[in-house]
Each structure stands twice: as C-alpha cells, then as structure tokens.
Amino acid sequence: MQNADLSSVDLSGLKRGQWLQAVSDIGESRGFSEPLGKRHHAIFVEEGDTLLVTFETLPGIEALSETATPLGWDMVLRKGWSHLSVISSRDTWFRDGRVYGFFDALLDDGFFDDFERVIFFGAGPCGYAAAAYSVASPGARVVMLQPQATLDPRVTEWDERFIDRRRLNFTSRYGYAPDMLDAAQQAYVLYDPRERLDAMHSALFERRNVSRFRLPFMGAALQGDLLDMDLIAPLLELAAEDRLDTGSFAALIRARRNYPPYLRKLLMKLEGEGRLGLAEMLCMNVTARLEAPRFRRRLEALRAARKAPPPAPAE
16 A cells, blocks of 8 residues: 555455555554554554554454544544554553564654654553653654553453453552653543543543543543544643643533433433423424424423322322
C-alpha cells in the first residue's frame, strides 16, 4: 500500500492476521510498523507536527470503527496530525517488557522532540496506558476516559472487575499511572461519577496538573458514546490547544441533550427514584426538540397517571 490514502482504507471483514498485515503495510508506507512481542504492535503514520498517541485493542477497533481502522487515523484526516497507535490483541494494560523497551527507545532517540505537541489518549485499560507511558514525553497532554490507576491489589483491592489480571506486574517500570503524569503539561480524566469503581480510580488521579470531568448518567462505555456523538475529535483538539477547561467541556458535552441513550438513562433514573414530575418535564423537553416516540408515549402515560383519580381505599 504505497502512500495509502487513509480516507479510502476499509479493513473491515479481514481476519486478524490479514488485518495486522494490512495495517502494518500502511505503517511502513507512511511511517513505520513495529511488532512488540506476540500481543502488541505499534503503527506510526507521519503527517504534521502534532502527534497523537493512542492505545487501542483489536476487539475495540473491531467494535467501534466501521472501517476497522485505528481511532487516530480520523485525526490524521481531519487535522493533518501524525499518529502513533499502540495496539494490543486484548486487554493487557500494555504491561509488557517489549512495550517498555519501545517507549524507552523512542525517548532515547528523541522521537517525541520532533513534534510541537504530543497528546496521549486511551479509555479504560488503554487510558491507564496513556497515562503510564506519557512519562516518556514530558510536556505531553493526556486524555483518559474512565482509566484505571493500577490493578495492584495493595492499592485497588476494592476493584474486583479484573481479578484475573492482578498477576500482571504494576509495580515495575511505567507502573502506577497517576505518578507517571507528573511530567505532563496537563491531563484530563473523564468519568461517570455514578459508576462507583470508575469514580474511585478517578480519585487516585487527583494531581495539580489533572482536571477531572464528570459525565453523570453516561455509563461505563464512554468511548463508544463519545464516538457516537462525534466528540472525540473536538475533545482532542481542545486538549491539544490547552483550551479544555470546565467551560469548554460543558459546551462540548451539551451534545448529550440530543443523545437518546443518555436521555433514556436519565429518564430511568428519575422514574426509579419516583421523581415523576421531573420525568414528565424531561419528556416534555425531549419531545419538543426531537423526534422521540418513546418519550412521547411515556409523556402521555405520565400525564394520564397524574390525572387519574386515586384508588378507593380498601374496605
């Protein structure tokens, strides 16, 4: 794929071996491709003087991208950024000596010094990696969606979601993600405070150079939701330009007012708490702005229930 045009690349439907060969060929033609042991691979596409470093998994790419391409290629096309994608075959938290060595080599070679701005990005286990490996590029910006701080049970024994991964070593190099952010220009953690374990990990990232943004009622799949709302790209742009703050984030996330999955979760919460007046107001707001048959039916039901006479007392 000599000088492949990323806008025309569609890797969906390929078997994983074929997929890896195709994406590696694109990397070789546009920058470099480097295997990092059996479970990890790095693909670099060189373009502009802003570098986006993303951590992704193959299952995540297959689930979230219609063309089965790395997330950062969208920023190559939209903004002319360069992109380094570090991809794992599954959730490994990128705890692998070959990955350590890869970032050591990039640091020693001055790879990151060639770029005016560097942004690290990841979600969940990949958010952990974005924070952990950002230390290799002092002054980087880091954007994390519901990241884990560590799976070391001495620190996070309360998180029982990943018990089988506690055998991974989180105490060696690039280990405790929050500490690896000390050299970052600025880092951002996005999480739903109602997702208790995500919120607890978020609290561990509290640092002078870390901003934490709450997304209540968005749930535990923030990356997919933000992609559906087309908010990942503007989020990364704001972070790259040091303009991501409480005000700009609030303006950005207003898009969820038109996002049915969020609105449904909010309605369920209100009704579950018996706050039927607020639920009715929500349905009125949504049906006034959007074509939302479910909310219209629910509004009619809430109004009918409010007008119905109370049941007669039992004799």
